[in-house]
Amino acid sequence: MYLFVFCYYILVSLVHFCALPILFLLSFKSKYEESLKRRFFIPEFLEEGADIYWIHACSFGEIKALGPVLEALEKALKDNEKILLTTITQTGFTLAQENYPKCIVCYLPFESFIPFWIQNLSLKAFVLFEAELWLMPVFYAKKKGAKTFLINARISSFEKYQKGKFFYKRFFCYIDKIFCQKRGDKRNFEALGAKDVEVYGNLKLCVNPQVTQEYPIPNQKIWVIASTHQKDSTLEEVLILKSLLKVLPKDLENCPRILFVPRHLERIGGIQQALDALLKSHNLPNLVVSSKVGIEKSLHFPFVLIDKMGVLNNLYALAELVILGGSFLKGIGGHNPIEPAFFGVKLISGPYIFHQRALFDGIQNYVLCDISQLENVLLYVDCLYPSCIIKKIKISRIIQALRGVSEKA
Template identity: 30%
Template sequence: MTRWQYQVALGLIAPWLLWDAWRRYRHAPPGQRRLLEQFGRLRDGLPRGGLWLHAVSLGEVRAAAMLVSALQARWPNLPIVISTTTETGAEAARALGLPHFYAPFDLAFAQRRVLAHLRPRLMVVMETELWPNLVREAGRAGVPLVIANARLSDRSYDRYARWGGGLLREVLSGVELICAQSAADRDRFLKLGAPHAEDCGNLKFDLPVSEEAVPVPAEHHLTWLAASTHPGEEAQVLAAHERVRAHYPEARLILVPRHPERAGEVSRLVDRSGLSVGTWAPDQPPGDRPAVEVVDRAGLLAGLFPEVPVVFMGGSLVPVGGHNPIEPAAVGRAVLHGTAVQNFRQVFAVLGERDACCEVADSEALATAVIECFARPERWAATGARARAVIAEHRGAAERLVERLVERLASWLD
């Protein structure tokens, strides 16, 4: 792709961008409505002359929290402002106590306006937000840009290698430093033409790790959690749950679709399967709970992982690529997962080497694994303890990233 083709494509989707800005405005909570932020018109009061941190959604914000703590320890007087793309990310950002705004669309004039308003000394983008106009305008404004916790899945690498062309090389050349999650991610960026990429480790390993096993509440001993599931996967999970209930009739399933707006669709699927279904509610008496509870809100998984002894990580029985197992592992919950985990291959490989997770090939194997976990809880708890130990051993990515910033960017920050 060339820059000219990219700009034409942006022009063609401009009506959709206007509609999306209006949709976000209408659905934003009272007091958080920002109609024109995505076109670069920021409100007054945002800190200037500091660090602009961009994180797309909830997962990126959680990883960014580890980096923010390390940055504030190194530069306590450095103002930090965070932008997100999604509302769930915005909620998480506000919970960190950081000034927040919605990231602009990648329109050159919008990026220029934000940079002129904030006048940042440094911009850090979480994971892989390679927006051509953002990188170009940051370079023109003299703002060094770092990609933190960067990763490239097999699919993304193939797509960039095939379609990126000269525009991709131009974008990568404008990035001051790419701090990759793993050596494999670093090598992919270098093959695509990045001039500076290093293996700094995965920030998500820096999640707080419990020193001791997290006890499971009594009412959840025969409960399992299917986290971040996708279309085509829920049917397999429900089939597995039917087999589990043939052995343990009181077994319950908490089902969390990756996209909470699908909760109604998933609930109807459960109902058609013949299993009793309800919406998950933490204060519901154990005796009143149905066979399957569907979670219809985002941001609840972190609180569910310590509550449930058996966790299946979704996106892995369908060709999505899996989701990150670090968060449950950090509280001592090993995960069951399918074979499609290419998005987090390095993390699953590290856990698998220590027998700290369990791969299942299909619905039947998933049912067998859950039954085994319920039958031998001490053994599965020991697997979770190994998972927690693996996470503890790999901590330190935030400090390594800050050291890279000190080495390369101290003239901007000190």
Template identity: 25%
Template sequence: MLESLYRGLTRLAGPAVSHLLDKRAARGKEDLARRHERLGRPRHPRPTGRLVWLHAASVGESLAVLPLVDRLLAASPDLSVMVTTGTVTSAALMERRLPAPRAFHQYVPVDLPGAVDGFLAHWRPDLVLWVESEFWPNLLSAIRRRAVPCALVNARLSQKSFANWRRVPGTARRLLSVFDLALAQTAVEAKRLRVLGITDSRAIGNLKYSGGPLPADEAALAALTAVIGTRPVWTFASTHAGEEAMAIAAQQALLEIRPDTLLLLVPRHPDRGGEVAGMLSTSGLSFARRSGGALPGADDSAYLMDTLGEMGLVFRLAPVTVMGGSFMPVGGHNPIEPALLNSTVIHGPHMFNFTEMVAEMRAAGGLLSLDGPDAIAPAVAGLLSDPVVRNAQADAARGVALRNATAIDRVMEALAPLLARAGVG
């Protein structure tokens, strides 16, 4: 009933959605040159042979599936993989990281019946792998009507989302019946998905463990290493609004202890670079801005890295990482990425997006947890001044990451029957 009502309402929602896309484009949240993809009118030709469509939510999820893309391509020489996302940032990262031409990016269509039908009619996927915690009714219903094999991979489902879906059990069961299989990150989430109606739900582990170290441009790394020299360096990485002020305050305190300390400040969304630059200017800290092509000078106390796809560079340069999104109720970001590059991780009280991962790393002595921003400067100072403690913590975190790196093997094994059904491999 609710599904039919939703479909009927969205048939009438075209003008409203178009207006919403206009507003998002004005804020840099939509790519006007590729709006046809969002409206289900793709121009990229469908490759010949089998096509696996892999849908990820945004940056974190899209990066996590790169090992899966590689394994799928290795399984069959005539296979192509299409990765869809919904954000400009993730699209730019996928354009850089996907192994073209057999793997390519498209924007996911908006959840209007016409856009969905146009998208699926053009691409005709042989298998759908959904790496997303948001379930779009028209899109999933259209996949089900076409009887395309479909699995939910690296699944997360928060307690709040679970509670909301349990209020409409019939709709949840009908909507989620498209998934032949759900591969959850944890046993708790696998159980929640079974309750909602995906009978074959298994706890496989987190694909983010299997990604390997983030890449870095060798020339850029050499140039920055040369200008930084022996200065103590730390990063506040992937910051959200409110956390830049914390980073600046911590850096000002650190400069009183050691005046040559350098902060690498990396906003999660590079389009906030102007805003963050204004904050740095107001604070009185001397800084250089990477998006303008500058390198940090000897007199600069901060380096604003408001660019995209350079976290591998950041973590190689900074032996200490303070994780953004963890001092605001965002849920934190992936601690495996700095850990694999020997950068010791400090986080705040809000790491709920990575609860089990954080618990395992913390139990191994691989993370330093802080209650609030006032503790950042003392924690960073302590780690920068004690390489023995710092390296021991980094080694412990990296050890956890390496022990769990086989998640991709378990995913491929679980997907084998669906891959066979789709004629892949």
């Protein structure tokens, strides 16, 4: 087993070295300028004397979902214990700093740095979230005597994982306990060599979305086109707007306000250009970009592009209808439906939701449709029922496991 880990470390170190020129160029993009430097070039080496509970989650959505776990764990900490929270993306890092001020927050260094980065830490437990299967952190956490957990675990494509069974069989030897989302995930993890797997549900069902700013309710209805993506040269925003333009009334005064809230704000320029061209071809006014007039004023224009992070819940609270993106193009996997369902909106999603099936199982009154069917669904939008959450899970089982580490120490 040590030979396998040694060979793996040599391989990732070579990959790291060969990729440095590409990483250097990418680091000048606003999306990566901070995260790549802190992960691949100048990691933040920690000198921490406290006993550490280390929790790692990938990005914004996963960091948000950790809230109940972190809150409960903080209450159980002893005087000389702290929580280390690591992430990969800049949006995840910013959210972690804002929401969890009692945690030590930093970027997860690339695996070739891990043996040096972790050497001065006294670890009590190491927790990975969802599909963050990093061998070097798990191996060195176990080497330091820490208990290792994989929580909210899921396998979206078993066929892809099965191709790497040689790796995963060895990886799961270092995981003490897995809390997975569904029975199918349990079967898949066990087929890959995992031993102690418990079906638990999706932690995102525990998170109650918060409204951070209330806006006056406009006279017109609000339709939110949320978390849209781009695949190659295809923009979900364009596909959805084409369907909308076929059903919206010609009288803009009686038209719902259409708010596009895309993922990956670096795409804003391209989205604006593509949507404006489509609107112009229908003799309709251009998009209003929210940063130019403010979100509150933008709600009074027919077509709006929201270029700000962290405002979706504020808009869901006003919306009649939400069309949830990341689901009309193959390979993205959908987005969290719990947040819009919490506000009782009418909810439409595309069919490609393989990352979010456990969450959709926890709500009712939603519509899944292909982009070719979206026009027909929108024609009968008045007949749709408001979505709602029907299943909650208790977080106590995971908290008991994490506290058990503390109590035995």
